[in-house]
Amino acid sequence: MPVNNRDIVRVFSKIADLLEIKDANPFRVRAYREAAHTINGLSESVARLIEEGEDLSGLPGIGKDLAGKIKTIVKTGSHPLLKDLKQEVPGELSDLMKIKGIGPRKVSSLYEELEIKNRRQLEKAAEKHRIRELEGFGPKTERNILEQIKRREKEHERLKRADAEKIIEPFIRYLRKEGKLESLQIAGSFRRKKETVGDVDILAAGHRGCQIMDRFTGYEDVKEVLSSGDTRSSVILKSGLQVDLRVVPQAGFGAALHYFTGSQAHTVAIRKIAVKKNYKLNEYGGYRKNKRVFGRTEREVYDKLGMNYIEPELRENRGEIDAARTDNLPDLVKVDDIRGDLHVHTDATDGRHSMEDMVKAARKKGYKYVAISDHSRNVTVAGGLGPKELEEQLDRIDRLQERTDGIRILKSAEVDILEDGTLDLPDGILKKLDFTICSVHYHFDLSRKKQTERVLKAMDNRYMNILGHASGRLIHKRPPMELDMEKLMKAAADRRIHFEINSHPDRLDLNDRHCRMGKELGIKMAVTTDAHITGSLDLMRFGVDQARRGWLEAEDIINTRPWKNLKSQFER
DNA sequence: GCCGTTTTCGGCCCGACTGTTTTCAGTCG
Secondary structure, three states, rough: OOHHHHHHHHHHHHHHHHHHOOOOHHHHHHHHHHHHHHHHOOOOOHHHHHHHOOOHHHOOOOHHHHHHHHHHHHHHHHOOHHHHHHHOOOOHHHHOOOOOOOOOHHHHHHHHHHOOOHHHHHHHHHOOOOOOOOOOOOOOHHHHOOOOOHHHHHHOOOOEEHHHHHHHHHHHHHOOOOEEEEEEEEEEEHHHHOOEOOOEEEEEEEEOOOOHHHHHHHOOOEEEEEOOOOOEEEEEEEOOOOEEEEEOOOHHHHHHHHHHHHHHHHHHOOOHHHHHHHEEEHHHHHOOEEEEEOOOOOHHHHOOOOOOOOOOHOOOOOOHHHHHHHOOOOEEEEEEOOOOEEOOOOOOOOOOOOOHHHHHHHOOOOOOOOOEEEEEOOOOHHHHHHHHHHHHHHHHHHHHHHOOOOOOEEEEEEEOOOOOOEEEHHHHHHOOOOOOOEEEOOOOOOOOHHHHHHHHHOOOOOOEEEEOOOOOOOOEEEOOOOHHHHHHHHHHEEEOOOOEEEEEOOOOOHHHHHHHHHOOOOOEEEOOOOOOOHHHHHHHHHOOOOOOHHHOHHHHHHHHHHHHHHHOOOOO
């Protein structure tokens, strides 16, 4: 079983947790965390990099020692240091740190004083009120622990950003009604356009007498006020979403926005650069000798630190800072660059609206083309089309095109990739299409090897043009398939096959890292909505967000091109 | 454990809030 990047991240994170519980040198702990973060952000497989003789100590936060440890992990699946640590402190302790308000010091004291190793033991001790007797703990901490354990994961699950958006927009509208408000903006992972968000961070600046904090905690949808101060408050809404508000002076709003947008790794890296340039950078601004010298806008922050402005989607400390310093940032794709949707269903299969309606809606969006790509016969739950029915649909497309101006209707189909890797429709009909999207809809649980071979085999069919929702994941519902994505992408590059970036908020498939990996491996991608109703054509922006997080530019996306150019992308 | 146009040793981002304190450690972001 090959060791993947995820495994290395797990080992390093665990080492960091256990070292921290043991009260080791905090900078050593951080070194492991930063290394884990670096690996987590890589698009290539570390195992393969090592195989190719790459020197890992060139990676940020990874020196000679950790490069050696990575080699060991790749070879053996773990590392002796982790085993040694587990001899000293139980490995399960790191799980306790996930409870909010419980950090390494408290975990350590729980273990030392009461021999508590896991949530179950912790719950029992809390119920017997033994926690409050410990030094540093009290009744409130004890109650907090009990509540969190009982509430469990469900409520703490990260929310899909599209869902969080629906909850937060009315809240923002409400907050903006505070008359003395000067600025208000959402920051955090929401602004970085992550596919899911843990909480929502809002930043505000007000004129004298601004009552924004009271307005915030007084919102009718607030279920619980977690904390409240003059400059910072946190609430839980009835939906379970946590929202934080920070109030800062307008003069430092840019610095604050930068800081609260994160990611933390990005912010820390930027602050280090500030220190080197003899500034002190915090959420109130950039200071020299206790005097604020910049920070009104984010652009000013980046400018003073000698780099280009970095779009929020890139702020993950995955190389964007170096790129910004050397003028090598990508010119990220925008929603307006998209000229058409290449994945649209109709009521001929499981769509709700007719072909006419879908085409009309696409034209209204200003698209130059839209592809009708209904399911093939094997997807019976959707009423997939067989060759004859598809043939009839193609005729209907011709007839609709005759009476439709201003938009080209492309002939496509979402062809199921069968378990053995063959396509669900015969070549005879596929060659009549402008292009195909081929996707997996069944048998998600094959082994990594078999699943990869299955898709590779499909790619050998010369009528395959786009691989649809490659991982098959549904966020929170179905994990991604086991696949050697790197292998697939390399094969796709050789065969002029493109990958779909499916914009549906449940899918967002490819994920951001795979987007970037695709670019690096030389494939092109198509951002599509997979719309089943006209309204879903508007989901395109979520796919574009994902593409932006993957560093993609307009030229990496085939449906930013005019039809003439797009057409040539389907020649194999 | 990493890192270096002030350093191969001695630094390592920085501030707010809570709960526990009696002046602050721990936790969080």
